[in-house]
Each structure stands twice: as C-alpha cells, then as structure tokens.
Amino acid sequence: MKKPSFWVLSILAAVIITACANQRGPAEQAVTAAESALTNIRDMANRYAPDQLQAVDAQLNGVKDSLAKGDYKGVMAAMPALNTAISNLKDTATANQQAAEAASAKAKDAWGPLSSDVPKMVDAISSRVDILSKSHHLPKGVTKDTLAAAKSGLDSMKSAWSDASNAATSGDYTTAVTKGQAVKDQASQIMQSLGMKS
Amino acid sequence: MADDKTPAADNPYTQTYVVQSGDTLSKIAQKYYGDASLYTKIFQANRDVLSDPNKISPGQKLRIP
Numbered sequence: 001m002k003k004p005s006f007w008v009l010s011i012l013a014a015v016i017i018t019a020c021a022n023q024r025g026p027a028e029q030a031v032t033a034a035e036s037a038l039t040n041i042r043d044m045a046n047r048y049a050p051d052q053l054q055a056v057d058a059q060l061n062g063v064k065d066s067l068a069k070g071d072y073k074g075v076m077a078a079m080p081a082l083n084t085a086i087s088n089l090k091d092t093a094t095a096n097q098q099a100a101e102a103a104s105a106k107a108k109d110a111w112g113p114l115s116s117d118v119p120k121m122v123d124a125i126s127s128r129v130d131i132l133s134k135s136h137h138l139p140k141g142v143t144k145d146t147l148a149a150a151k152s153g154l155d156s157m158k159s160a161w162s163d164a165s166n167a168a169t170s171g172d173y174t175t176a177v178t179k180g181q182a183v184k185d186q187a188s189q190i191m192q193s194l195g196m197k198s
Numbered sequence: 199m200a201d202d203k204t205p206a207a208d209n210p211y212t213q214t215y216v217v218q219s220g221d222t223l224s225k226i227a228q229k230y231y232g233d234a235s236l237y238t239k240i241f242q243a244n245r246d247v248l249s250d251p252n253k254i255s256p257g258q259k260l261r262i263p
Contacts, residue, residue, distance in 0.1 A: 117211075124211040127204055127263040135233035142232070195230070196213045 023072035030079045031067050034060060034086060041090045048096035049089060056085045107173035114180040115168065121187040122157055128194050129154060141195050150190045157183050157190075204243050204263050212243075213262040217254050230262050239263055 038045075038060060045053040059082050066074040129150050132138060138147065160183045168176035191197055205212045215226060223237035231239070241251040243263040248254065 120205065120209045121211045123205040124209055124213075124263075127212075131231055131236055131239050131263065135231045135236060137232040139228075139230055139232035191211070196211075 023076060024070075027067055027072040027075040031060075031063055031075060034063070034079065034082050037083075037086050038089075041086075041093060044097060045089050045093040047093075048100065049093040052089050052092055056082075056089050059085055104173055107177040110177045111168055111173050111180065114177060114184060115165070118161055118164075118180060118184050118187065121184065121191065122154065122161065124196065125150065125157075125187060125190055125194070126154060128196055132194070139195060142193070146193050150194055153186060153190045157186055160186075204239075207243075207246060207261070215260050215262050217256050217258040217260060219256045221254060221256070223251050223254060226260070226262070 038056065042053070045056075059078075063075055063078045063082055066072075066078065129147065132142065132147055133151075138144065160179055164176045164179035164183060167173070167179060213230070215230070217226075223240050224234035227237040227240055228234040237251060240260060240262060241248055243261045247258060247260070254260070
C-alpha cells in the first residue's frame with residue numbers, strides 16, 4: 001500500500017488545527033457567558049438554592065476543564081446542558097426567594113399580636129407566681145410542683161422571648177414567630193396549670 | 199401601693215371574677231390563692247373600683263392578679 005505523502009499529511013493536520021482553532025473562540029465565549037450568567041445569580045442562588053448551585057458549579061468546572069484541555073468540541077457539546085442548568089437554577093432560586101419573602105411577610109404580620117400578647121401573659125403569670133409564693137396554702141388544683149414548674153417556666157420563657165425579640169429586631173420574623181409562638185404556648189399551659197383560666 | 203409585679207389594669211390576661219352574693223375579698227383570695235390573708239393583693243389590684251376592702255358588691259368584676 002502506498003503511504004500518504006508528507007504534503008497530504010501536512011494539509012490534513014492543517015485542516016484539523018484550523019477546525020479546532022475555529023471552535024476555540026466560540027467555546028471560550030460560551031464559557032465566559034455561562035460564568036457571567038452564573039455570577040449574576042450567585043448570591044441569590046447561594047441563599048435560596050445552595051445545593052443546586054453546587055451542582056451547577058461542578059458542571060461549569062467540568063466544562064472549564066475541557067476548555068483548558070483544548071477539547072472545544074466537548075465544551076460546545078456540554079454548553080446547552082450547562083445553560084439549561086443555569087436557567088433552572090435561576091428559576092428555582094427566584095421561586096424560593098419569593099416564597100421566603102412571602103413567608104417573612106406573613107410572619108411579620110403574625111409577630112404584631114404575639115409581641116403584644118406574650119409580655120402581658122408573662123406579666124400575669126409573674127404576678128400570680130409571686131402571690132402564690134407568699135401563700136401559706138396553695139389553692140385547689142395547684143401543687144408545690146406546679147408552682148415550681150411555673151417559676152422555672154417563667155425563667156425559660158423570658159429567655160426564649162428575648163431570643164424571639166432579638167430575631168424580630170434583626171428582621172428575621174420567621175424565627176421570631178416560631179420562638180414567640182412557643183413562648184405563648186408555654187405561657188398558656190402555665191396559666192392553665194395555675195388555674196388562671198376560668 | 200400596688201405590687202411591682204401587679205399586671206397593668208388593662209392586661210387582658212389577668213384573670214377576672216364577678217362578685218357573688220356573700221363573697222368577701224378574703225373568700226376570693228382563699229379560692230384563688232389558697233390563703234385568705236392575701237386578699238390585699240386583690241384589693242390593691244382593684245383600687246380603681248374598690249375604696250374599702252370590706253365593701254364589695256355582687257356583680258362587680260374584679261381583677262385577680
């Protein structure tokens with residue numbers, strides 16, 4: 001069999017090199033565009049879709065590896081999936097952000113009544129505990145253990161309420177309401193145990 | 199003078215009691231505190247409607263601090 005001549009091989013190599021070089025520019029541009037798109041949503045994604053962001057980062061790193069190795073064809077083949085992943089990430093993060101903002105607004109509304117009610121409940125319990133502590137005989141239905149539990153409950157409620165108030169002050173109404181509602185439930189239970197609910 | 203821990207008069211979580219015929223503040227204190235001698239706590243919490251701890255009237259709504 002006749003071997004291809006030097007010139008034929010040279011021309012073939014030149015064609016291949018040219019073809020690769022032709023794909024390099026578009027591949028670099030595609031990766032740069034993907035990186036830019038991801039940078040634009042990174043903060044939001046980091047907060048509202050961190051796991052998905054991590055997966056997209058891994059996908060992008062894979063594409064960048066291919067680019068570094070000169071596998072421009074591989075880069076171009078991977079770009080549609082990467083772009084779709086970035087688009088999906090943006091959609092998820094946006095939806096999660098909107099849901100979080102709606103929940104926060106709802107929690108802020110709930111915080112108003114809580115912040116008014118709970119301190120009054122604590123005051124009422126504190127007064128009753130103080131008086132019962134001076135009583136020589138506890139009323140029917142209230143034992144020494146009940147009173148002791150109410151006293152320790154008061155301390156834990158004050159501490160938890162402080163945490164809830166601090167959360168509200170910092171704008172975290174979801175946490176504030178969760179903690180505040182727990183204090184209200186505990187206060188309600190203590191009032192019941194002390195016979196303060198007719 | 200009211201106890202420092204007495205809740206504000208408008209505290210909706212302060213228990214209330216409507217005076218019945220034959221009630222005294224001591225009886226009410228016995229019922230809610232188990233100790234008749236603590237009637238002064240109820241008197242102090244209701245100074246806006248009571249001027250004398252020995253004078254309460256049926257139908258009066260009292261705060262039980």
